[in-house]
Amino acid sequence: MTLDFKMWYTLSLLIIMSILLIFDIIELEVLFFSILLLLLMGKIITLEEAFAGFSNVGMLTIALLFVIAGALSNTGMLKQISPIILGKENTRISHTLLRLLFPVSIISAFINNTPVVAMFIPTIRAWTEKHHYAPSKYLIPLSYGAILGGMCTLIGTSTNLIIHGLMIDYGMEGLGFFEISKIGIPVTILGILFMSFLGHRLLPNRKEPLIELGEHTREFVIELKVTQEYENIGKTIENAGLRRLKGLFLFQIERNGRRIAPAKPDEKILLDDRLFFTGIPKTILELQKIPGLQLTKDSHFNLKQYDSAEIRTFECVVSRGSPLVGKTVRDSDFRSKYEAVIIAIHRHGERIAKKIGDIGLRPGDTLLLLAGKNFYKRWYHSKDFYLIAVAETLPSKPQWRGYVSLGVFFMMIILTVANILPLLSAAGLGVIILVLTRTANAGEARRTIDWRVLIIIAMSLGIANAVKQSGLADVLAHIIVRIGDHFGVLGVLASIYFFTSIYTLVITNNAAAAMLFPIAVSAASAINVDQRGFAIAIMIAASASFATPISYQTNLMVYSPGGYRFRDYLMIGAPLQLGIGAIAIALIYCFYF
Numbered sequence: 001m002t003l004d005f006k007m008w009y010t011l012s013l014l015i016i017m018s019i020l021l022i023f024d025i026i027e028l029e030v031l032f033f034s035i036l037l038l039l040l041m042g043k044i045i046t047l048e049e050a051f052a053g054f055s056n057v058g059m060l061t062i063a064l065l066f067v068i069a070g071a072l073s074n075t076g077m078l079k080q081i082s083p084i085i086l087g088k089e090n091t092r093i094s095h096t097l098l099r100l101l102f103p104v105s106i107i108s109a110f111i112n113n114t115p116v117v118a119m120f121i122p123t124i125r126a127w128t129e130k131h132h133y134a135p136s137k138y139l140i141p142l143s144y145g146a147i148l149g150g151m152c153t154l155i156g157t158s159t160n161l162i163i164h165g166l167m168i169d170y171g172m173e174g175l176g177f178f179e180i181s182k183i184g185i186p187v188t189i190l191g192i193l194f195m196s197f198l199g200h201r202l203l204p205n206r207k208e209p210l211i212e213l214g215e216h217t218r219e220f221v222i223e224l225k226v227t228q229e230y231e232n233i234g235k236t237i238e239n240a241g242l243r244r245l246k247g248l249f250l251f252q253i254e255r256n257g258r259r260i261a262p263a264k265p266d267e268k269i270l271l272d273d274r275l276f277f278t279g280i281p282k283t284i285l286e287l288q289k290i291p292g293l294q295l296t297k298d299s300h301f302n303l304k305q306y307d308s309a310e311i312r313t314f315e316c317v318v319s320r321g322s323p324l325v326g327k328t329v330r331d332s333d334f335r336s337k338y339e340a341v342i343i344a345i346h347r348h349g350e351r352i353a354k355k356i357g358d359i360g361l362r363p364g365d366t367l368l369l370l371a372g373k374n375f376y377k378r379w380y381h382s383k384d385f386y387l388i389a390v391a392e393t394l395p396s397k398p399q400w401r402g403y404v405s406l407g408v409f410f411m412m413i414i415l416t417v418a419n420i421l422p423l424l425s426a427a428g429l430g431v432i433i434l435v436l437t438r439t440a441n442a443g444e445a446r447r448t449i450d451w452r453v454l455i456i457i458a459m460s461l462g463i464a465n466a467v468k469q470s471g472l473a474d475v476l477a478h479i480i481v482r483i484g485d486h487f488g489v490l491g492v493l494a495s496i497y498f499f500t501s502i503y504t505l506v507i508t509n510n511a512a513a514a515m516l517f518p519i520a521v522s523a524a525s526a527i528n529v530d531q532r533g534f535a536i537a538i539m540i541a542a543s544a545s546f547a548t549p550i551s552y553q554t555n556l557m558v559y560s561p562g563g564y565r566f567r568d569y570l571m572i573g574a575p576l577q578l579g580i581g582a583i584a585i586a587l588i589y590c591f592y593f
Contacts, residue, residue, distance in 0.1 A: 009042050010470040014463075014515075018503075029452060032459040032511070039466045049469065053461025053514075057424055058165025062112070062158045062457070063449050064427035068409060069112045070448025071440040075402035086127045093133075097141055097196040100124075104142060105149030105188050109156045110413060113146035114450070117554040121561050136206040139562035140572060141195045143554040144546055148191045148580075151543050152184035153177060154416075155423065159513050162457060163539040166464075166517045172531060177417045180536060183587045187544070187580055194576060202572040206563040220344035220368050222284050222295070226273045230292025238265040248279035248287060284344050284368065295343065312373050314340070317386040320363040324384060330357035338379065340371035401439040408433050453510070453553070460511035468518035477522035489529055489593050493537055494585050496520050500541035501581055505548050513542035533592030537585070544580045546573030 017035050020026050026034075036050050053059060085103045086096070108116050120142055128135040150157030154164060154177045164175045226233065232240035242250050243265050252261040254274040260267060269275070277287060287293065318324055324332050329342055345359055346366040364386075369375070380388050408430040415426040434440040440448070467473045480499060484491030496519070504512040520538045524531040549555045549569050558564070 004471070006042070006044055006470040007472045007475060010039065010044055010466055010472045013038055014467070014472075017463075029456055029459070032456060032463065036459055036462050039463070044466045044470050045462065049465045050462040051458070052465060053458035056162070056165045056458065056461055057168055058158070058161035058163070059454060059457050059461070061155075061161050061165075061424045061427055063454055064424070064431050065112050065155060065161075066449040067431045067434065067440060067445045068405070068412065068427065069114075069116075070444065071405040071434050072111065072409060074444065074448075075405045075439065077402045077406050086124070093137055093200050094196045097138070097200060098192070100138065101141060101145035101192045101195065104145040105152070105192065108146040108149030109152040109184075110409070112155075113150045113157055113554055117143055117146050117558065121558060125561060134205045136204050136562045136564060136568070137200050139558035140203060140555075140564065140568065141200065143552070143558045144195060144199075144573075144576065145192060146554050147543060147546070147552055148184075148188040151540060152181050152188055154180070155413075156184075157509075157543055158453070158457065159509050159543045160539055161423075162461075162510050162513055163517065163535055163542075166461075166514065167532075167535055170521060170531075172535070177413075177423075180539065182591060183536065183540060183584060186587060187540070187583055190583060191576060191580055194579065195572070199572045199576065204564075204568055220279060220284055220346045220366070222277050222279070222287065222344040224275045224277065224287070224293040224295060226269060226271055226275065227292050227294050228271060230269075230290075232269055233271055233292075234268060236266050236268055237263060240269055242269075242275075248277050248284070250275055250277050252276035279344075295341075311370055312375070313343075314369045314371055314375055315389045316367045316369060316379075318361055318363055318365045318367065319383060319386045322361075322363070322384040324361045325363055326360065328358055328360050332361065338369075338371065338375070340369045340375055342367050343370055344368040401437065404437050404439045405434065408439075457510045457514070460514040463511075464514040464518055467515055473518035473522045474526075476519045477526055480519070480523050481526045485527075489527060490585070490589050492523055492527055493534065493589060493593070496523055496534055497537045497541045497581055497585050500538050501545065501577060504542050504545040504552075509542040509545050509552055513538055516542075530592055533588050536592070537588050540584045540588070541581065544577060544584065546577045546580075548573070 013035050017031060020031055039045055040047065040050055085100055091099075104116065104120065121139065124138050124142060125135050127133075128138060147157070150160070154160050154175050160175065160180065168174045232242075237243050237250060250263050252259060252275075253263050253267065253269075254260070254276070255270065255272075263275075275293070277284070279287070324334070329345075334340065334342060344367075346368070347362065348364065376388055379385060411433075412423075412426045412430045415421045415429070416423045420426075421429070431440075431445065435442060435445060467476075480495045481492050484493070484495035487494070496516075500512060500516045500520075503516065517535065517538055520534040521531050524534040543552075545552045546555070547570055549559045549564070549566065555569065555573075
């Protein structure tokens with residue numbers, strides 16, 4: 001089969017694009033947009049075909065699922081699961097990985113794996129630091145477990161939805177919600193067993209040095225009261241897990257008017273104790289959310305269930321001419337005047353060992369506040385403060401909104417599985433409910449959508465159209481058929497799978513799936529077999545990408561937190577990718593051919 005100008009032109013652009021991707025010379029979205037423009041200029045595709053991906057069913061569904069997953073994360077529903085999964089006792093790595101990876105894969109089967117991994121990274125790092133383990137033994141398995149789980153249902157990963165949308169575009173019946181489970185579940189179980197009992201031995205043992213508070217750290221002081229709801233009453237500081245908190249230090253306990261300083265590890269925590277911590281803003285915010293540790297009773301805010309969309313965190317520096325100077329926090333009537341709560345106070349070079357209410361304010365003191373979102377505009381020009389800055393705010397919502405987000409999630413699954421509504425409509429209905437109940441406001445909905453991912457997906461679909469319209473898909477399919485034809489359908493299926501698997505190592509999984517889908521369809525047509533099995537082979541091959549950090553977004557997410565190097569992924573990922581490929585091909589062949 002000879003290649004005409006359109007085929008050569010398209011093939012040349014694909015080769016150039018692949019080389020630039022391998023050497024990471026140009027940003028992905030810039031590269032894809034440039035290739036699309038060159039394809040338009042070469043009249044390979046029309047303007048409509050180039051940007052048809054922006055209306056693809058799969059891509060629109062992904063955007064809505066970002067909002068639903070974001071609501072589950074922001075309301076704290078995902079975070080509540082983490083301590084239950086990891087546990088509190090020191091166990092063998094194999095047991096911990098089994099305990100971690102099976103739940104992660106189940107969650108990832110129903111929630112996009114990106115927010116799942118994002119939620120577990122800080123939890124695993126904190127847990128490994130507490131038990132003196134190396135996070136490098138757990139974070140790559142976390143990413144791989146999420147990827148494997150995503151292959152078990154239609155909504156588990158964006159790649160599945162892209163293929164689902166392409167199948168509909170090509171006149172095929174879309175995927176059922178659990179259609180790929182018969183392949184995904186066995187593959188996931190075997191992958192988790194490999195990582196738990198063998199794979200972790202191939203990973204490095206790199207421990208991250210703890211962040212110690214010292215003279216160069218900007219320390220805030222926070223005071224918390226122990227109430228009956230605190231589960232560690234009667235335990236020592238060490239056993240309660242308060243001795244080695246990253247970025248926090250318990251330096252004093254006040255009991256019945258008596259100060260215990262320094263607070264030793266074997267000191268027991270009793271009811272009504274006042275615990276004095278020094279730490280950085282982020283860890284202080286996390287600390288005050290612990291049940292049973294009470295910051296203050298306040299008429300403006302419920303500090304355990306405040307809505308971070310309405311209440312923000314600010315840092316304010318007290319000015320020399322401020323009416324606050326010389327007054328204690330209690331006497332200043334701060335909450336009534338400024339409609340804000342002082343969470344913690346930083347005074348450079350001094351660790352303040354007083355109750356927050358008894359601290360006399362001085363010029364230059366930095367206050368960490370919780371206040372309404374209009375606080376900045378209202379007080380920015382005030383002479384009471386030198387500086388007002390928006391501090392890091394942890395996502396927080398009232399508990400009932402967490403239940404709403406969970407209800408919406410299950411409603412979407414039930415409506416889809418029962419064939420009452422298509423997935424796109426069910427997800428759209430869920431987003432409307434989240435916005436109407438203010439579980440996710442419009443601003444939060446926009447922020448939770450990863451627009452970069454969506455744009456890359458849409459443009460890769462445009463490039464895939466060019467591969468099809470130029471006739472290049474048929475030529476490449478013909479070559480693949482000839483390579484695998486000696487082994488019949490199984491040989492062609494294996495060729496398609498591993499061609500996709502290799503290409504996914506240098507390009508994002510969604511882009512690889514979109515570009516190779518028309519080739520797979522042409523190959524199936526050439527040997528006169530069901531196109532569905534080949535479409536699913538593309539889907540699994542594009543998702544099961546473990547051998548490089550750039551091949552899957554979650555692999556890249558754990559790269560820095562785990563202190564990994566490129567070769568670490570090859571050591572564990574290459575054998576896993578080959579093994580998963582062999583099993584997946586065998587299962588697809590059995591079920592579809």
